[in-house]
Amino acid sequence: MHTIVDKVQLTEGIFKMIIKAPHVAKSWKPGQFVVLMVNENGERIPLTIVDGNFYDGTISLIFQVVGKTTALLASKNVGEQIYSIAGPLGKPSEIKRYGKVALVGGGVGVAEILPQIRALKQVGNDVIAIIGARSLNKLILVEEVKSICNEVYVCTDDGSYGFKGFVSDALKKLIEEGREINYVYAVGPVPMMKAVSKVTRAHNIKTVVSANPIMIDGTGMCGVCRVIVGGEIKFACVDGPDFDAHLLDFDTLESRLKTYIKYEKKAFEDFTRCQCHV
Amino acid sequence: MFREEKSLREAPQLLPIEERISTFKEVNLGLTEEQVKREASRCLQCAKAYCVAGCPANVKIPNFIKAIREGDYKKAIEIICETNSLPAVTGRVCQVEMQCEKACILGRRGVPISIGLLERFVADLALKKGWKRFACKAFNGKKVAVVGSGPAGLTVAGDLIKLGYEVTVFEALHKPGGVLIYGIPEFRLPKDVVEKEIKTLEDSGVKIRTNFCIGKSVSLKEIFDDGYDAVFLGIGAGAPVVLEVPGVNLGGIYTANEFLVRTVLMKAYLFPRYDTPIDVGKKVIVIGGGNTAVDSARVAVRMGVEEVKIAYRRSEDDMPARREEVLRAKEEGVKILPLVNPVRFIGDENNHVIKVELVKNQLTYIDETGRSVPVPIEGSNFSIDGDMIILAIGQKANKVFTQTVPELKLDKDGYIVVDYEARTSLERVWAGGDIIRGSATVIQAIGDGKRAAASINKTLMSKSI
Numbered sequence A: 001m002h003t004i005v006d007k008v009q010l011t012e013g014i015f016k017m018i019i020k021a022p023h024v025a026k027s028w029k030p031g032q033f034v035v036l037m038v039n040e041n042g043e044r045i046p047l048t049i050v051d052g053n054f055y056d057g058t059i060s061l062i063f064q065v066v067g068k069t070t071a072l073l074a075s076k077n078v079g080e081q082i083y084s085i086a087g088p089l090g091k092p093s094e095i096k097r098y099g100k101v102a103l104v105g106g107g108v109g110v111a112e113i114l115p116q117i118r119a120l121k122q123v124g125n126d127v128i129a130i131i132g133a134r135s136l137n138k139l140i141l142v143e144e145v146k147s148i149c150n151e152v153y154v155c156t157d158d159g160s161y162g163f164k165g166f167v168s169d170a171l172k173k174l175i176e177e178g179r180e181i182n183y184v185y186a187v188g189p190v191p192m193m194k195a196v197s198k199v200t201r202a203h204n205i206k207t208v209v210s211a212n213p214i215m216i217d218g219t220g221m222c223g224v225c226r227v228i229v230g231g232e233i234k235f236a237c238v239d240g241p242d243f244d245a246h247l248l249d250f251d252t253l254e255s256r257l258k259t260y261i262k263y264e265k266k267a268f269e270d271f272t273r274c275q276c277h278v
Numbered sequence B: 001m002f003r004e005e006k007s008l009r010e011a012p013q014l015l016p017i018e019e020r021i022s023t024f025k026e027v028n029l030g031l032t033e034e035q036v037k038r039e040a041s042r043c044l045q046c047a048k049a050y051c052v053a054g055c056p057a058n059v060k061i062p063n064f065i066k067a068i069r070e071g072d073y074k075k076a077i078e079i080i081c082e083t084n085s086l087p088a089v090t091g092r093v094c095q096v097e098m099q100c101e102k103a104c105i106l107g108r109r110g111v112p113i114s115i116g117l118l119e120r121f122v123a124d125l126a127l128k129k130g131w132k133r134f135a136c137k138a139f140n141g142k143k144v145a146v147v148g149s150g151p152a153g154l155t156v157a158g159d160l161i162k163l164g165y166e167v168t169v170f171e172a173l174h175k176p177g178g179v180l181i182y183g184i185p186e187f188r189l190p191k192d193v194v195e196k197e198i199k200t201l202e203d204s205g206v207k208i209r210t211n212f213c214i215g216k217s218v219s220l221k222e223i224f225d226d227g228y229d230a231v232f233l234g235i236g237a238g239a240p241v242v243l244e245v246p247g248v249n250l251g252g253i254y255t256a257n258e259f260l261v262r263t264v265l266m267k268a269y270l271f272p273r274y275d276t277p278i279d280v281g282k283k284v285i286v287i288g289g290g291n292t293a294v295d296s297a298r299v300a301v302r303m304g305v306e307e308v309k310i311a312y313r314r315s316e317d318d319m320p321a322r323r324e325e326v327l328r329a330k331e332e333g334v335k336i337l338p339l340v341n342p343v344r345f346i347g348d349e350n351n352h353v354i355k356v357e358l359v360k361n362q363l364t365y366i367d368e369t370g371r372s373v374p375v376p377i378e379g380s381n382f383s384i385d386g387d388m389i390i391l392a393i394g395q396k397a398n399k400v401f402t403q404t405v406p407e408l409k410l411d412k413d414g415y416i417v418v419d420y421e422a423r424t425s426l427e428r429v430w431a432g433g434d435i436i437r438g439s440a441t442v443i444q445a446i447g448d449g450k451r452a453a454a455s456i457n458k459t460l461m462s463k464s465i
């Protein structure tokens, strides 16, 4: 059992939780995730570790409510318990000195690039952040990102704030303006990561994305998280989740994510219906 | 004469087929006490007992059967537990027809003693009565870490706690038991049997930490830094092999591991009461012929699908699954399609599988394992409808732990290399079970655990580390 010690709503449908999990806080590295079960009959879901505090044994998770399990998690309050947290899982990201790097985050993906920004800065990289969301009311963590990055570009699809357009467009513009960028790391919805990959492939810039397939165990045992990388089958939970964007088959990733849509919808609807009746 | 003897072998009670296919209740209900007595009385108490050599853990079969005959069930369970720490499990899942019962002298006339069922009877009785199987010595000052809570790890834990060690078992999943809890279905091995076995260990003082992935939550080095004197790696083979043919990533294609984890561990058949979903089709095709394939097929039957077929590359008699389960599966309506190989999977416009193309095989020369090698017959391709495919074509070594310890010696397939005492290439690190053998059996994992525990004890008691 893991106690929730803090909970903040960042924007509509996105929450930050700080949870006691000393075994994770002690050893986590950027790029790793936990697999969490809210209660005993619950589903196992993966969430990226956004931060961890060695001293008080807590970790920070930032998640978007998209279905039953994330909705249930969001309904828990400070002082309540989470049934199980396994982790840290996955390979840590490769953090080294590339020179000039661009970190691209879309939607809740902005949270997932935070630890990367910190780590890449710490080893001496010049960090540009490009963050975005559908509209201003979906944007998260703008101030945090600004406070640690030299250069931040904010985009919204509808132009309600910052640059109007996709994060991939903003990246393309920077590159085409002749900015030197040696490495790109991107996290967000599959179409966004795919678009970023297309932009950087044209300019031959090394690009890594964090793949987000469906997972269950997170320890390499079930094979549900398989992705195709350079024509080979890899398990995202043990071989990733970071992969070379120019080798990852985004289309298969996207179609495999849809496998359970009808069940997920039912579970979510049943759940929201019960919640209203309470 | 032969006939009469055949009828002498006691047959277990079975759940009626109609009830089986709509529930996950245990199918084989075991023998009654009367039957057990009759069966035990048939044993010849051979001086040279072949049965013992046939059991990978060398359970002292004639001795425990003798105790049964004397009505001393408590003694019987003590004898079994000398070499087998999970008899309620092995009595249900051992491939007896390949092991002890194959070797039994009466087996030559087709009527071996039902050793597995006798073992199961006394083990269940012991669990029911809460008989203590061993007494624990006082704490001897040494700490041992066991990684993985499958049969290998649980055996090491049990053997060492008896000897006075402090033992902690680390398990990556949220429930201990390994394949016994996440793989083998309820109708073959009820989870409360496994839970009781584990509870017995915990009552004896074994500590179990779930959600703790060694190599990730803590490194091997940190375990030793925490004061453990020895580490046993019982991490299983675990990783599923994914068939590399076109269309294998379409929706509706599962590895058996995923299918069984969703149903057996996460109880997807109780969705939405349990949150984990499973997308069951109407026409299910299972690829493979081992226990995993047959278990998957029988779970699918119970989820109310229209038809289930097992496509296997060799002949039905070559299927490596337990014979009994193949018979049960057929009774439950599973069709077996022998001598075929999948060539590709065909999807619809939503990238969901609808058909599988197979090629017929012919059996050719006999290889070193004694089985005929299947070779595809050119031009014999045909396709059948299937909207749910379960791949049960084997396991390979999981790297979640080994990738974190590059100095540990592995073979070319990623399995841990050990010597005859189950020692790995690293000092004070032992290993056993599927991670040293590839997919093997429960009783082999138990045997490895016994060997490792003895070696750990010998090492820690002789050296002052």
Ligand SMILES: Cc1cc2nc3c(=O)[nH]c(=O)nc-3n(C[C@H](O)[C@H](O)[C@H](O)COP(=O)(O)OP(=O)(O)OC[C@H]3O[C@@H](n4cnc5c(N)ncnc54)[C@H](O)[C@@H]3O)c2cc1C
Pocket (backbone or CB within 6 Å): A033, A043, A045, A046, A047, A048, A049, A062, A063, A064, A065, A066, A067, A068, A069, A070, A071, A108, A111, A112, A211, A212, A213, A214, A215, A241, A257, A258, A261, A264, A265, A267, A268
């Ligand atoms: C390594 C990894 C790290 C992740 N980190 C985060 C994070 O930090 N914050 C966060 O909000 N989310 C993260 N995700 C996604 C998160 O796991 C899913 O949103 C969650 O499992 C949804 O569960 P649910 O029951 O609420 O929704 P479901 O009912 O299961 O799904 C609802 C919708 O979400 C989609 N979905 C399901 N599973 C995933 C998935 N694994 N990835 C993306 N979409 C999915 C489905 O297609 C469906 O449309 C991560 C995923 C992975 C693999």
Ligand SMILES: Cc1cc2nc3c(=O)[nH]c(=O)nc-3n(C[C@H](O)[C@H](O)[C@H](O)COP(=O)(O)OP(=O)(O)OC[C@H]3O[C@@H](n4cnc5c(N)ncnc54)[C@H](O)[C@@H]3O)c2cc1C
Pocket (backbone or CB within 6 Å): B093, B094, B095, B147, B148, B149, B150, B151, B152, B153, B170, B171, B172, B173, B177, B178, B179, B180, B183, B184, B185, B212, B213, B214, B215, B234, B235, B236, B237, B238, B260, B291, B292, B295, B322, B400, B401, B432, B433, B434, B435, B439, B440, B441, B442, B443, B445
């Ligand atoms: C569906 C199925 C049916 C089977 N049927 C039979 C049968 O009828 N009869 C029979 O004899 N055998 C059967 N087997 C084979 C048998 O189950 C295995 O041989 C046996 O379980 C191997 O035991 P083990 O202890 O080596 O590992 P496992 O049982 O595989 O347990 C390993 C455990 O270690 C954990 N782990 C892995 N890595 C780590 C880590 N880094 N940190 C912490 N924990 C970790 C895993 O989560 C797992 O729980 C079957 C197998 C399957 C899959």
Ligand code: SF4
Pocket (backbone or CB within 6 Å): B042, B043, B044, B045, B046, B049, B050, B051, B052, B061, B062, B103, B104, B105, B106, B113, B115
């Ligand atoms: S070989 Fe058969 S008959 Fe002989 S002791 Fe063993 S079980 Fe009894």
Ligand code: SF4
Pocket (backbone or CB within 6 Å): B054, B055, B056, B057, B058, B059, B061, B084, B090, B091, B094, B095, B096, B099, B100, B101, B115, B116, B119, B443
């Ligand atoms: S452990 Fe298995 S092989 Fe050994 S005697 Fe018991 S049932 Fe037979």
Ligand code: FES
Pocket (backbone or CB within 6 Å): A214, A215, A216, A217, A218, A219, A220, A221, A222, A223, A224, A225, A226, A235, A236, A237, A238
């Ligand atoms: S989540 Fe099961 S193998 Fe990756």
